[in-house]
Amino acid sequence: MRRSNLPAELNRFVGRAAEQDQLVRLLDEFRMVTVVGVGGVGKTRLALRAAAALQKRYVDGVRLAELAALRDPGLVAHALVEALALTDHTVRSPREVLLEHLAERRLLLLVVDGFEHLVEECAGLLRELLLGCPGLTVLAAGRRSLRVDGEAVFTLAPMDxxxxxxxxxxxxxxxxxxxxxxxxxxxxxxxxxxxxxxxxxxxxxxxxxxxxxxxxxxxxxxxxxxxxxxxxxxxxxxxxxxxxxxxxxxCTPEERLLWARLSVFAGPFDLEAVEYVCAGAGLSADRVLDVLGELLAQSLVAREDTAAGPRFRMLDTVRAYGAEWLEALGDTERMRRRHRDWYVGFATWCELEWFSPRQGEVAAATDVALPNLRAALELCLESAEDASLARHLAGTLWFSWVGCGRLSEGRHWLDRAVAVPAYEPVAPHEEARLKALWVLGYVAILQGDPTAAVAALHECGERARATGNATAEAYATHRMGCLALLSDDLPRAEELIGRALDAYREIGELNSNVLMGQVELAMVRAFQGDLEGAVALCAEVREVCEERGERWTRAYALYVLAYAALTDGDPVSARELLSECVTINHAFHDLVGLVLAIELLALVTVVEGDAEEAAVLQGAAVPVWRSVGLPLFGSAHFNGSRALCARQAGEALGGAAYQAWYGEGERLSLDAAVERALAGRGDPAGRGRAGARAPRPFRAGPAPVPETRKPAGSPTGKGGEAAG
CATH class of the missing domain: 1.10.8 (Helicase, Ruva Protein; domain 3)
Incomplete structure (x- = not known):
């Protein structure tokens, strides 16, 4: 994780030297400071400037959270989790995730831009974080104070x-x-x-x-x-x-009209979205580009570069003014529906393109569009009539929830969408509900919540059979097989996943989910000792992924192939495969795939002769598992490689030294852990020896789990679990 996510200044900061000094002094004395003042007075710019000047003071960095685009108070904690670049796959609430992450960190959190409509939720959450996290300092900027205990209020006057x-x-x-x-x-x-x-x-x-x-x-x-x-x-x-x-x-009449219509966007937007949403009576589609350019020239719209390419944004104050005019025109609801329709179409396009060479582009575009996707979901959930559309949108975004590390937020929307009553059991309403159910089951499995997973998947399967929906039935069967795999019921996993794959072939379904089913079946066979069958399945997946440009599922196939290579005595090939796996999963923020690869890399490393670095990698996996959920899913089969690595490294180093190196890894940030895993540190004399052969890391039966030991020699006096 980068220590700071502060945006670069696009133009020169003018004046405010005295105010900046005063604000810095307040942050010396208080752990909660709120800059208040009239809209447009420069509160956010000053807060960003002060935070940038203080970065060296906070060893764990400075993080910016913007809240103006949020409507749902329940998403405030999710927004802070996102601002801190945390990925959490567990069923813990975002509050718990924040409290655990910040408990021992020294960090400055900026909360800016339009939290006034969320003041109760913000105040309560920040108070709880400040009480539970002594190293946390909060700098907020808004039009009013939060009235949190210990808060210092700094009123920013206009410029002299x-x-x-x-x-x-x-x-x-x-x-x-x-x-x-x-x-x-x-x-x-x-x-x-x-x-x-x-x-x-x-x-x-x-x-x-x-x-x-x-x-x-x-x-x-x-x-x-x-x-x-x-x-x-x-x-x-x-x-x-x-x-x-x-x-x-x-402004000209066209410029005023576009200004008003742009107010429906909740975050950054691109030209194509503007052309679809805002064109219409009074503003033809071929005029949108020129009119948008005029608003840009007048500083009413700002351009910014994002990971998905150039986007546009309106300042919150300017956007609010436009929203008033849109309301006066009596056009707000129509424009919100057009905005929703665009982002439903956008999500549908992204789901299709996820299974293509544009997968990375899709991940970046979805990330940038998240505020607008949230606004679309909110509108869908405002009335029971649109609940089917909410279920469709929440289900369509499965690739973002699962593949891009947003399980917690995905669960939030899926639970809400499925809970809305009075749906009609006819297509397309039923189809949307079935999709939302199997996606909910998938998310719950990865969060370690089997009860919710079984309930959702059982309902999906029953309704799919009753309505003759073979596709939904196949997905429900597939995910029940996935749950059996993680629960160590390998015969049932093989039967269910195999049945789902047969159904996919019969209906002509081919996408990332189908290929993931093949990888999961390969895992089942590998755990049962059928390495040849596992390799054949993953080689086929790898070939299809290369043809289609798919990278996310490919990473999981590489993991299984690396396991097979290591078991077959080829740690060099295993490391090469796992390094690519780590790179892909880190790029997509998929912590499940990432931590599995790091665990297996630890075993590769000890086989290569570097027990110290193996212990570091095992320690580095511990905080990632805390974010993912139950370590190694509580599965004896998945735990096999970790147990074997812990035993071999412990024997080579001795208990105290092993725990000291383990503790070093446990203190690494996620980015540092990835860098360490990819560095390939090992015994040069041992790595790649022609005769080197790894013991089998996985077994047909449960692997022994060494008892948990406290680390000796750890500077912090904290340790991890020797076997997860």
């Missing part, structure tokens, strides 16, 4: 005259304009805009078209028009509203 004029001139220069002329006019312009940075930036964006004097005259007209404002509004709230309203007044 000198800074305001510097900001106006600087942003004008970035737009290619020298803001010359009468200094008195510029000073008056800054004064009339109350030194609010957002208002100044909006004004600067107009300087390519209007002189400062023209701007001032238009602004004065706008002030007179809106001077009454809303009753009870603070003057500076009216000023910002006026500044944005004035910018709105200067």
């Amino acid at each position: 005259e000198a800074d305001a004029m510097e900001l106006l001139a600087g942003r004008a220069a970035e737009a290619g304009v020298v803001a010359g002329g009468d200094a008195g006019t510029l000073r008056e312009l800054c004064r009339r805009l109350d030194g609010i940075p957002l208002a100044l930036e909006l004004a600067a964006a107009r300087l390519p078209l209007l002189t400062p004097a023209q701007l001032l005259r238009r602004l004065e007209d706008r002030f007179r028009l809106l001077d009454g404002g809303r009753r009870g509004a603070l003057p500076r709230h009216r000023t910002l509203r006026t500044a944005i309203g004035w910018s709105h007044e200067l």
Whole structure:
């Protein structure tokens, strides 16, 4: 995990030196500081600046959590888990995950942008985290304080005259304009805009078209028009509203319409989404690009680079203004439905493209689109009439929940979607429910919740048979077989997975799930001693994956092939296969596949003669298993390699030394553990010896599990479980 996820500054930070120093001093004294002030005054920018300056103080980093796009208070903890780049596959609540992760870390957490509508949930969660995590400091930025015990409130005033004029001139220069002329006019312009940075930036964006004097005259007209404002509004709230309203007044009818329609996006969006969602009466599709470009030029829309390519975003204050206009037009619900329809289509496209060379692109695009996907799911769940669509969307996103490390959030949406009553047992409503059920069962299995898994899969199978849905029945059977595999019931696993694969072939189903079924069957055969059969299955999977460009399932096939190579006395090939497996799973944030590969790499390493590094890798697997759930699924068969590695490394090193190296691994971050696994450290003299042969790491029956020992020689006095 990177120590910081702070965004890079896209333009020069102007002024605020005294405020930044004061904020840093407050963070010396208080563990909870909230920057408050009117919208657009620069709270978030100042908080980010202060946090960047303090990064060296926090050994475990600085993490940013943006909450403006959230509607559901139940997702606040999920958003913080995501901000901390945690992947948790267990049934633990996100609160428990946060408390455990932060308990012994020294970290600064930024909570910014629009938490006012989630204030109760935010305040309660942050209070709990601060009480349970003594090394945590929280810096928040919003329009009100959170009223958490021990909170220091820092009220950010607008810019002083000198800074305001510097900001106006600087942003004008970035737009290619020298803001010359009468200094008195510029000073008056800054004064009339109350030194609010957002208002100044909006004004600067107009300087390519209007002189400062023209701007001032238009602004004065706008002030007179809106001077009454809303009753009870603070003057500076009216000023910002006026500044944005004035910018709105200067827009063309097409620009105003697009501004209003863009307000339905809950996070970053791309051009294709805008063209679909926002085109229509008053704005033709072929005009969207040009009009969006005008809003971009006026600083009403910002462009940002993401892992999925360039995206656009509206500042929360600008977006809120547009939403008011959309409501005034009586078009909010229609636009929300168009937004939902686009993201349902987007998810459907992603599911199809997951089984293709674009798998990595799909993972990145889904990650960037997550706020909008959440908004679409929320709209679907607002009425029973749309519940079927919610089930379809939640089920379609299985690849993101399972393949990209979002089991906990997937469980949240799937549980909600399946729980909505009064569905119609006819296609496509029934089909959507069946898909949601088998995906829910799949997620619950990987979370270590067999009770929920069996309930969902049993219902799916029964209803599928009753309605003649062979596809859903095959998936339910497949996942019941997966549960049997993890429960060490190998004969039942082989029977169920084999039956599902036969059904897939009969109906012509071929995708990542089907190939994963072949890999799971290969695991069953490997555990039963049929290495030849396991290799044949995985070789076929590998070939199909190479043809289709599929990487996620390929990684699991590589794991089984590596196991076979190691058992057959070829640790060099096993390491090569596992290194690719680790790389792929880490890229997709799939901790299940990743930790399995690290466990087997530990055995490869001890076979190569480096018992110290093997102990490090075993220790490194422990915190990953805490995020995944039950270590090695509680399976004696999956535990075989770990038990054998622990025994051999312990015999080579002695108990105290083994535990010391084990403790070193346990303290590694996930990224450091991956780097260590891929470094290939081992005994150069021992690795690759022609005669080297590994003992069989897996057995047909349960492997012995060494008893848990406390580590000796660990600097922290903490240890792990010698066998998971």
